[in-house]
Amino acid sequence: EPEVTQTPSHQVTQMGQEVILRCVPISNHLYFYWYRQILGQKVEFLVSFYNNEISEKSEIFDDQFSVERPDGSNFTLKIRSTKLEDSAMYFCASSGTRPSYNEQFFGPGTRLTVL
Amino acid sequence: AQKVTQAQTEISVVEKEDVTLDCVYETRDTTYYLFWYKQPPSGELVFLIRRNSFDEQNEISGRYSWNFQKSTSSFNFTITASQVVDSAVYFCALSEAGTGTASKLTFGTGTRLQVTL
Numbered sequence: 550e551p552e553v554t555q556t557p558s559h560q561v562t563q564m565g566q567e568v569i570l571r572c573v574p575i576s577n578h579l580y581f582y583w584y585r586q587i588l589g590q591k592v593e594f595l596v597s598f599y600n601n602e603i604s605e606k607s608e609i610f611d612d613q614f615s616v617e618r619p620d621g622s623n624f625t626l627k628i629r630s631t632k633l634e635d636s637a638m639y640f641c642a643s644s645g646t647r648p649s650y651n652e653q654f655f656g657p658g659t660r661l662t663v664l
Numbered sequence: 665a666q667k668v669t670q671a672q673t674e675i676s677v678v679e680k681e682d683v684t685l686d687c688v689y690e691t692r693d694t695t696y697y698l699f700w701y702k703q704p705p706s707g708e709l710v711f712l713i714r715r716n717s718f719d720e721q722n723e724i725s726g727r728y729s730w731n732f733q734k735s736t737s738s739f740n741f742t743i744t745a746s747q748v749v750d751s752a753v754y755f756c757a758l759s760e761a762g763t764g765t766a767s768k769l770t771f772g773t774g775t776r777l778q779v780t781l
Contacts, residue, residue: 582768592709592755594768605768638707642769653759653769655701655709 551575553656555641561662562631570626570659572641581624582642582653583616585609592640598624631663666691668758670772677746677779685741685775687756695761698732698739699769703753715739746779753777
């Protein structure tokens with residue numbers, strides 16, 4: 550069964566460093582998303598991406614964040630200068646075409662720890 | 665703006681008890697989708713069900729059942745004869761249909777279910 554994969558599973562970084570979180574969506578999917586879950590809290594939407602551009606972004610997704618689909622299979626989330634409050638689990642998701650485009654499949658997550 | 669409320673922060677039951685997790689949503693759209701996800705201690709999000717706003721039929725899948733009532737804007741989830749493996753955090757989520765492209769999921773705060781022997 551196809552699945553969304555994410556690497557690394559856990560990333561530890563120093564405050565101010567850049568991190569890139571990687572995701573491989575399901576191969577025939579067209580819509581891609583990043584969500585964030587701070588420990589013990591709810592899952593929050595960051596950004597959606599379609600047709601090589603951002604469709605929607607939340608207020609969390611400020612200038613420190615960017616997304617890219619560099620090679621047609623990977624979907625990355627970059628945080629330019631990490632802050633302590635960026636420590637969270639980051640989930641990538643993807644969804645297909647109509648009528649299933651609202652069924653988002655989630656990856657296992659990357660736990661980001663900023664020290 | 666869309667909103668999902670899961671008023672139950674934590675529920676503890678003894679194995680074999682039935683348990684219902686509540687979900688109340690708010691949306692201005694007439695077309696929307698409701699979801700339940702399970703998050704076990706390992707942390708991944710496991711998709712359980714999707715329901716669109718035009719389908720109010722209740723659904724049963726094994727020990728799981730869902731009760732969708734538009735009149736009360738609720739989408740409740742019942743586990744019958746709970747088992748220890750059901751222990752997890754359960755999230756209800758809402759997606760508005762938007763303009764035909766996929767739109768974000770708005771999650772509730774989750775209900776932590778603890779099933780003990």
